Amino acid sequence: MLEFRQVAKAYATPQGPLEVLAGVDLELAPGESLALMGESGSGKSTLLHLAAGLDLPDRGEVRLAGCAISSLAEPARARLRRETLGLVFQQFHLVASLSVRDNLRLQARLAGRERPDWTAELIARLGLGGLERRYPEQLSGGQQQRLAIGRALAPRPALLLADEPTGNLDETSAGEVLELMLALVREAGCSLLMVTHSPRVAAPLSRCLRLSRGQLAPHRPAERQPCA
Numbered sequence: 001m002l003e004f005r006q007v008a009k010a011y012a013t014p015q016g017p018l019e020v021l022a023g024v025d026l027e028l029a030p031g032e033s034l035a036l037m038g039e040s041g042s043g044k045s046t047l048l049h050l051a052a053g054l055d056l057p058d059r060g061e062v063r064l065a066g067c068a069i070s071s072l073a074e075p076a077r078a079r080l081r082r083e084t085l086g087l088v089f090q091q092f093h094l095v096a097s098l099s100v101r102d103n104l105r106l107q108a109r110l111a112g113r114e115r116p117d118w119t120a121e122l123i124a125r126l127g128l129g130g131l132e133r134r135y136p137e138q139l140s141g142g143q144q145q146r147l148a149i150g151r152a153l154a155p156r157p158a159l160l161l162a163d164e165p166t167g168n169l170d171e172t173s174a175g176e177v178l179e180l181m182l183a184l185v186r187e188a189g190c191s192l193l194m195v196t197h198s199p200r201v202a203a204p205l206s207r208c209l210r211l212s213r214g215q216l217a218p219h220r221p222a223e224r225q226p227c228a
């Protein structure tokens with residue numbers, strides 16, 4: 001589903017190049033869920049952006065759904081992203097001028113996969129029934145985050161990329177939102193790559209890797225190692 005082959009990425013800084021990924025290999029199988037942990041600044045968001053083709057590696061290759069997304073021009077990357085990926089970030093990036101229902105419909109339509117029955121089911125599953133006509137600013141933080149997750153899943157993507165998807169929520173809402181997201185992902189047979197600082201959030205996923213000094217290594221989140 002997603003493959004990194006010897007991916008390297010550095011940023012130019014006033015102090016010289018900052019090497020964030022130093023030849024990273026990664027393979028995520030269809031339906032697999034992977035938690036990505038690591039200290040602040042270790043490069044987790046960078047890795048996620050490369051996976052989505054929002055940025056390009058300096059060396060190596062990123063393959064998404066069998067396509068070398070890192071070798072495509074931006075219009076083709078954008079198409080592959082629309083057709084294959086759901087993205088959930090800490091900032092919800094909802095369309096403020098569209099209602100709950102239209103936020104969901106827009107995303108599905110952009111991917112050419114609008115299904116009114118699925119939109120209706122999502123609204124119910126997200127606990128947003130009765131709020132379909134509201135605008136994002138008229139929702140609570142937890143409701144906005146559920147909508148952001150629903151919007152990412154509306155086109156039934158093959159892979160969901162999530163960056164601290166419950167980072168802005170209180171513990172109870174975070175637990176509920178996470179449970180809902182994992183259930184929807186499982187039912188859809190969708191793969192999941194999720195960045196998190198929380199061992200509790202990482203624990204239910206099938207695998208956990210830790211990014212440190214530009215390299216990925218297997219990690220056991222339950223042990224609450226220093227990255228938590």
Ligand SMILES: Nc1ncnc2c1ncn2[C@@H]1O[C@H](COP(=O)(O)OP(=O)(O)OP(=O)(O)O)[C@@H](O)[C@H]1O
Pocket residue numbers: 011012013018020038039040041042043044045046047
């Ligand atoms: N555009 C950029 N230019 C220069 N440096 C950058 C740029 N983007 C990120 N960095 C640096 O690269 C490193 C990795 O950043 P990244 O955001 O990927 O880390 P992260 O693990 O996601 O951090 P956090 O957990 O705090 O969100 C950091 O040291 C950051 O300051």
